[in-house]
Structure formats: C-alpha cells, structure tokens
Amino acid sequence: MTGGILIYAEVTKQSFVHTVFFELANKAHELSLKLNNAPVMAVLFTKPEMLTEYKEGFTYSGIDKFFVFEDEKFENYNTETYANLIVNLVKEVEPEIFLIGATNQGRDLAPRISSKLGTGLTADCIELDINEKGLLAATRPTFGGQLMATILCKTKPQMATVRPKVFKPAIDIIKKDTEFIYKQVNPEDFINNVQLIKFIKEYENNLNELDSAEIIIAGGKGMKGEEGFKLLKELADILGGTVGASRGAVDLGYAPHNIQIGQTGKTVTPKLYIACAISGAIQHTVGITASDYIICINNDPNAPIFDISDTGIVGDVFEVLPKLIEILKNSKD
Amino acid sequence: MKIALCVKQVPDTSDIKWTENNTLQREGVESILNPYDVYAAETALRLKKTYGGEITVFTMGPSQASNMLRDILALGVDNGVLITDKKFAGADTYATGKTISAAIKKVMPDFDIILCGQFAIDGDTAQTGPCIASLLNIPQVTYVKTIDEIKGNIINVTKQLDDGVEIIKVHTPALFCILKSEFEPSRALINGIIKAQNIQIKTVTLEDLGLSTDEVGIKGSPTYVSKAFRPEFKHLKEKHNCVETGTGAEIILNKIKEIGVYK
Ligand SMILES: Cc1cc2nc3c(=O)[nH]c(=O)nc-3n(C[C@H](O)[C@H](O)[C@H](O)COP(=O)(O)OP(=O)(O)OC[C@H]3O[C@@H](n4cnc5c(N)ncnc54)[C@H](O)[C@@H]3O)c2cc1C
Numbered sequence: 001m002t003g004g005i006l007i008y009a010e011v012t013k014q015s016f017v018h019t020v021f022f023e024l025a026n027k028a029h030e031l032s033l034k035l036n037n038a039p040v041m042a043v044l045f046t047k048p049e050m051l052t053e054y055k056e057g058f059t060y061s062g063i064d065k066f067f068v069f070e071d072e073k074f075e076n077y078n079t080e081t082y083a084n085l086i087v088n089l090v091k092e093v094e095p096e097i098f099l100i101g102a103t104n105q106g107r108d109l110a111p112r113i114s115s116k117l118g119t120g121l122t123a124d125c126i127e128l129d130i131n132e133k134g135l136l137a138a139t140r141p142t143f144g145g146q147l148m149a150t151i152l153c154k155t156k157p158q159m160a161t162v163r164p165k166v167f168k169p170a171i172d173i174i175k176k177d178t179e180f181i182y183k184q185v186n187p188e189d190f191i192n193n194v195q196l197i198k199f200i201k202e203y204e205n206n207l208n209e210l211d212s213a214e215i216i217i218a219g220g221k222g223m224k225g226e227e228g229f230k231l232l233k234e235l236a237d238i239l240g241g242t243v244g245a246s247r248g249a250v251d252l253g254y255a256p257h258n259i260q261i262g263q264t265g266k267t268v269t270p271k272l273y274i275a276c277a278i279s280g281a282i283q284h285t286v287g288i289t290a291s292d293y294i295i296c297i298n299n300d301p302n303a304p305i306f307d308i309s310d311t312g313i314v315g316d317v318f319e320v321l322p323k324l325i326e327i328l329k330n331s332k333d
Numbered sequence: 334m335k336i337a338l339c340v341k342q343v344p345d346t347s348d349i350k351w352t353e354n355n356t357l358q359r360e361g362v363e364s365i366l367n368p369y370d371v372y373a374a375e376t377a378l379r380l381k382k383t384y385g386g387e388i389t390v391f392t393m394g395p396s397q398a399s400n401m402l403r404d405i406l407a408l409g410v411d412n413g414v415l416i417t418d419k420k421f422a423g424a425d426t427y428a429t430g431k432t433i434s435a436a437i438k439k440v441m442p443d444f445d446i447i448l449c450g451q452f453a454i455d456g457d458t459a460q461t462g463p464c465i466a467s468l469l470n471i472p473q474v475t476y477v478k479t480i481d482e483i484k485g486n487i488i489n490v491t492k493q494l495d496d497g498v499e500i501i502k503v504h505t506p507a508l509f510c511i512l513k514s515e516f517e518p519s520r521a522l523i524n525g526i527i528k529a530q531n532i533q534i535k536t537v538t539l540e541d542l543g544l545s546t547d548e549v550g551i552k553g554s555p556t557y558v559s560k561a562f563r564p565e566f567k568h569l570k571e572k573h574n575c576v577e578t579g580t581g582a583e584i585i586l587n588k589i590k591e592i593g594v595y596k
Contacts, residue, residue: 079463080472104494108475111460115430115467120555123426123458137559142456144346150560193472193504197489201497215594239595257515258495263346263454264368264513272594274585286346293592294568295585301574310569311588313581320575323582 004039004064005032006095006157008086010105011046011074016054019169020101022061024162026170027128028099029062034130038096039064040176043089045074045082055180062174067093071185077105080191083112089183090117095157097136099128102161110161120153122160136160144263144286165212165269202258210259215241216270216291218261220284221248222277222298222317229254231321232276238328244268246278262287277317280305297321334386334483337437337447338377339465340370340405342398343455351563366401369450373511375518376480377448378409384483387411389441393421393433399534406529407521413534414440420539423551426456430464432549435542438469440535446488447508451476459510466508474501475510 005028010018021042028040042063044051048070058066069085090098090113098113100106102124114121127139127150136158139150153159210216217236219229232243245255247262261268263283273291277298278284285308288294296309299316306312313320345365350358366374377388390405392398393416402413416436424432437444447469449462459475466473478493481500492499493512521529539549547553575581589595 079474083467104476107459108463108473111426111430111463112467112473114460115427115464118427118555120425120427121460122556123456123460131559141564143344144454144457145564146346148562148564149558150562151556152559153556155555191472193507194474195502197500197502199494199497199499239589258493272589272592289568290564293588293594295588297581297585299576301572306572307570308568310571311584312570312572313575313584314572315575315579315581319579320581320585323579324585327582327586 003035004041004093004095005035005097005099006041006043006090006093007098008100008106008109009042009044009066010101010103011044011077016050017044018101018103018164020103020106020162020164022169022171023164023167024099024101025061025063026173027162027167028097029170029174031097031128031130031136035096035134041065041067041093041095043067043069043086045069045071045077045085047072047075051180057171059178060173060175061170062176063178064176066178066180068180068182069185070182073190076196077109078191078194079108079112080193081189082109083116084191085183085185085189086113087116090157098157098159100159100161102163106161110159114159117157119155119157119159122151122153125160125162126166128160128162141267141290145267145290146286209242210244210261210266210268213242213268214271215239215274216244216261216268216272217241217274217276218244218246218278218288219249219255219276220246220278221252221254223249223254225252225254228277228317231317231325235274235321235325235328238325238332241270241272246281246284248278275305275309276321278305279303280308334380334384334446335441335444336377336380336386336388337441337444338374338388338390338405338410339433339447339449339462340374340390340392340401341367341450341453342392342394342401343367343453346454364397364401366404367450367453367455369452369454369511369513371450371518372513373448373450374405374408374410375514375516376509376511378519380446380480380483381409386445389414391416391433391436391440393417393424393429393436402534403529403532404521406532406534407525408519409525411532413532414537415534416537418539418549420546421550423554424549425554425556426458426460426464427555428549428551428553429461430468431544431553432542433461434465434468435544436537437465439542440537445486445505447471447506449508449510451510451512462508462510469506469508471506471508472503473508473510474503477509477511478514480509
C-alpha cells in the first residue's frame with residue numbers, strides 16, 4: 001500500500017482534536033481529487049477509549065484511513081516518542097504528502113520527523129496546490145511576510161506544516177467509510193528524555209485568539225497606559241474581536257507580551273484590523289499587512305500607518321474610541 | 334557545562350527594498366544577528382555565569398559572518414566556529430541542520446546543551462533547531478522561555494505555550510530553542526572586545542565534516558523555491574481628517590458594517 005495524503009490529527013486538552021485537523025482534512029480531500037483520488041489518511045495519538053465518542057464525527061471529515069496509537073501515556077505530547085512512531089508509520093504507508101498543522105506542537109514535531117526521514121519540509125504554509133507534475137506546491141510567507149515563496153520537494157513524502165485558519169474546515173461534509181486502524185504500541189516506544197512536570201495556565205485570552213480572530217483592535221504607545229487598553233478591550237468585546245499591541249505599548253507594560261504583533265511578535269490575518277495610536281513602524285506593519293481591511297486612528301496625519309491602511313482617521317483615540325463604543329452600545333439595546 | 338550556541342546572520346527584514354522586477358534587492362541590505370539568537374546567546378551567558386563552563390558559538394554562512402561571531406565573542410563567549418564553504422550555499426533547513434550537526438559533532442562532541450533561537454526572522458521556519466536535535470538523536474524543547482535549573486544531567490526549563498507555560502524536566506545532552514525574553518541583553522564591554530580580538534575563530538569546511546557534496550547546500554536540500562513573488566497589498570489609503578469634524582467614530586462604524594464583519 002503506497003501513496004496518498006497523510007495528515008496529523010493533533011489532540012488538544014480543550015477539544016480532543018485541534019481545529020486545524022479539519023482544515024487539513026478539507027484541503028487534503030481537495031488535493032486528492034487532483035491526484036486521482038489518492039486516499040486521505042490521518043494519524044492520531046490518544047488515551048484509550050477517548051476516540052469512541054468522536055469516531056462517528058470523523059467519518060464525515062473525508063478520511064479514508066485513520067491510524068490510531070492508543071495508550072494512557074499519550075495524555076501528554078512527547079516529541080521523540082511521537083516522532084519515532086510516526087516515522088515508522090510513514091515508512092510503512094509511504095504517503096506522497098504529509099501535512100501537519102503549524103501549531104506549536106506541529107512545528108516542534110514536523111522537523112523532527114522530516115529529518116529522520118531525510119525528506120523536505122516547508123514551514124507555515126498558507127496555500128497548497130498540486131502542480132502540473134503532480135507535486136505539492138506549498139506557498140509560505142518569508143521575510144516577515146514581505147515575500148511569498150512557492151516551494152517544491154524532491155523527496156517523498158513531501159511534508160508541510162500549514163498555518164491554522166487559512167483553509168475552511170471539513171466538518172460534517174465529506175462522508176467516507178473511514179477505516180480505523182489501531183497500531184501496536186510497545187513499552188520501549190516511550191522515550192522519557194523529556195518529562196512534563198506541570199502546566200500552569202497563564203492566559204484565558206491566549207495567543208490563539210490573535211491567530212483566529214476576525215477582528216483585532218490593536219493599541220500602541222499613544223494609548224498611554226492600561227486604562228487606554230481597557231477601552232480597546234471594551235470595543236473588542238462589543239465587536240467580538242480580540243486585543244493586540246505594538247511593541248511600543250508592550251515595552252511600556254500597557255499590554256502583555258503575548259499579544260505583541262509584528263516582526264518579533266505575531267503575524268495576524270484578521271478580516272479587520274484597527275490600529276489605535278500606532279505609528280506604523282515597518283516592524284509592526286509586517287505583522288498586519290495580510291489583514292483584509294485595516295483602519296487606523298492617529299492624531300499625526302503624517303504617521304506611516306496611513307500608508308498601509310484602507311481607512312485612516314486623523315483624530316484623537318480618546319475622542320474617537322469612547323464615541324464609537326457609545327454608539328455601538330446604544331445600537332445594541 | 335559545555336554549551337554549543339547556534340546563531341544566524343540575517344538580512345535586516347525591516348530594511349527590505351525591491352528591484353524594478355519585483356525581486357528582493359539583496360545588495361546594500363544590512364546584515365544583523367537574528368534577533369531571537371540574541372536571547373539564545375544571553376541565555377548561554379547567564380548559564381555560564383551560574384554554572385561555569387564553556388560556550389562555543391557556531392554559525393554557518395559566508396566569511397563575512399565572522400564579524401558577527403566576533404561581536405558575540407566580545408560578550409564573553411569562549412570559542413567561535415565559522416562553518417563556511419561555497420558548497421554549503423543554497424541549503425534548506427534539512428541540509429543546514431545536517432551541516433551544523435556535523436560541525437558540532439566534529440568540534441564539540443562532548444556538548445551538554447545546544448541553544449538556538451526559536452525563529453530566524455528571514456526564513457521564519459523554526460525548523461533548523463529541531464533538525465539538528467533529530468540528526469544528533471538528542472531530545473529537544475522548543476519555545477523555551479527560560480532555563481531554570483541544572484542539576485547534574487537534569488535540566489528544568491519553562492516552555493511557553495499559547496495559553497500558559499509547561500515546566501519540563503530534560504536529560505542532557507539536549508537542544509533548546511529559545512524565545513525572546515523580557516530581559517535586556519548584555520552589551521559588550523571594552524575588555525570583552527579586546528579579548529575577542531585575540532580569539533582564533535575556527536573555520537570548518539566541507540572537507541572537515543566528512544560529508545559528501547551531495548549532502549550539503551543546494552544539492553543536499555530536498556526542497557527548493559520554484560517561485561518567489563511579492564504579496565499584493567491592496568490598501569485603499571482613504572484618509573479622513575476628523576480632528577475638527579469629530580466624525581471619526583461614525584466613519585469607522587459605517588466601514589465596519591460595510592465590510593460585513595459586524596452586523
Ligand atoms: C529588531 C526590532 C524588532 C521590532 N519588533 C517589533 C514588533 O514585533 N512589533 C512592534 O510593534 N514593534 C517592533 N519594533 C519596534 C518598532 O520599531 C516601533 O518602535 C514600535 O512599533 C512603535 O510602537 P508604537 O507605534 O506603539 O509607538 P510610537 O511609534 O511611539 O507611536 C505612537 C503613535 O501614537 C500616536 N498617538 C499618540 N497619542 C495619540 C492620541 N491621543 N490619539 C491618536 N494617536 C495618538 C502618535 O501620533 C504615534 O504615531 C521592533 C524594532 C526593532 C528594532
């Protein structure tokens with residue numbers, strides 16, 4: 001049995017599988033149509049019995065074969081253990097293409113596997129296609145988002161990590177006669193060089209919200225302090241968005257580090273980005289230019305942020321924002 | 334404690350210019366030490382201060398990268414290794430990982446830890462570190478916020494995740510990819526600069542590594558760029574001066590409704 005597309009189903013503490021799995025499943029299905037209906041396969045690590053409840057749902061995600069590794073110890077992700085088991089699976093199944101979500105876990109795991117297999121891996125892709133020669137063409141941003149590169153791979157499997165939220169998820173859409181194949185796990189498969197001692201939850205508002213938010217209200221140094229950021233939070237809550245910050249604001253302690261956007265922070269791609277009192281330094285704007293629509297509010301008409309905005313408001317954030325919040329609140333009642 | 338520190342010289346991505354044909358202009362773009370590697374270097378220096386030992390900094394790149402190595406040596410790093418050869422050019426992350434891991438094996442086979450930056454701002458793949466660990470068959474921890482304690486061959490580290498941190502225990506030898514941290518990186522002092530001038534930077538070429546030409550550079554790279562292009566930004570640049578009119582809030586509201594993200 002050879003060929004096909006393999007995808008990694010990352011298990012998370014919150015929701016069994018990470019949503020990026022369904023996005024990969026959808027894309028893999030689309031690619032498989034261009035590869036004479038090559039089978040779409042998935043691999044998953046889980047504690048025993050966990051899968052039972054989700055099995056039926058998975059048959060609607062377009063997966064032909066689901067390889068399952070079950071063990072109590074799969075409660076926590078372990079790079080070496082997972083990588084070695086997947087390497088063996090790949091050698092057995094010989095997929096043409098292997099896709100992994102570009103999450104923290106995916107970006108930790110994928111290069112470990114690709115190096116062991118001696119194959120190529122393209123990181124953090126935002127577009128995947130099959131070219132005229134039947135090869136995976138993986139497109140990704142580089143140079144802080146200023147250049148896009150389409151990358152091909154000479155070896156098999158052609159591997160890529162794929163950024164979450166760029167493809168539509170395949171939930172309940174592609175019904176298949178999914179075969180669940182339970183793989184043997186032996187005690188010697190567990191490698192204990194790295195052990196998790198404890199997890200400390202820090203943020204209710206996690207970085208993922210910036211990854212997935214459709215609306216981001218970001219503030220800069222001109223928000224003048226935590227009070228100013230409360231305004232942003234209020235607006236974000238009304239609009240169903242989340243708050244981001246420039247480094248100028250983070251450095252002064254107005255906002256936590258995990259919501260910094262830009263070259264040394266997050267790259268974001270919301271439908272709407274509202275930059276409040278942010279000057280628009282290139283190190284900031286490289287992280288936002290792929291947003292669908294950018295609005296800025298700045299009292300300096302010459303601030304560079306106006307050059308990359310769709311709509312620019314020359315004005316004082318402390319006048320514009322409270323008024324906007326008020327109108328929105330009134331219209332809700 | 335023997336620390337191998339891996340760093341990269343990158344073009345300053347904030348200084349990118351385009352040629353008329355929409356390709357990146359490489360000439361005249363300043364090279365800087367990858368900002369994430371600054372924190373890997375700082376972590377190495379702090380560990381040395383607390384636990385003693387020796388730091389060797391490795392970089393793969395053209396001969397000009399030795400200037401960057403010298404800047405790092407000036408901070409108090411002990412040895413510098415420049416992995417350089419025309420045949421290394423065009424390497425992807427796999428070929429790079431292979432070359433660097435071979436160099437570490439050759440020059441510092443008895444390392445306890447390898448430190449890398451989490452990302453490089455040019456490629457931003459975050460793959461080279463795990464590649465090196467994989468090829469050396471040692472454990473890795475990525476997204477490391479801090480290295481907290483070392484007791485014998487056990488190291489406790491804090492790993493940053495999206496919603497919190499993990500406290501992790503690792504057996505050495507191991508590789509860590511370091512995130513940027515809150516601390517202010519050290520600056521070189523005059524003594525350090527003088528000392529660095531007298532350190533002999535070791536050069537490692539393909540011949541020294543015992544790899545074949547097919548395993549390195551463009552030939553040893555399974556991936557290749559088939560097309561590079563400039564993403565299109567279609568921003569409208571409408572500017573409304575609302576200082577006097579006070580209509581900023583209304584304009585934003587209408588826009589938000591128009592785009593359809595809020596009903
Ligand atoms: C290697 C490197 C990496 C970097 N990485 C990042 C990064 O990842 N992210 C990032 O953001 N920056 C980054 N920076 C920093 C960047 O260069 C800028 O310094 C930073 O983005 C500025 O933040 P700011 O726009 O909030 O502050 P400022 O540049 O000070 O801008 C504040 C703006 O607020 C406006 N303003 C003030 N008061 C008001 C008001 N009442 N109403 C309306 N407008 C007002 C001002 O007109 C001004 O335009 C990096 C720099 C370097 C060198």
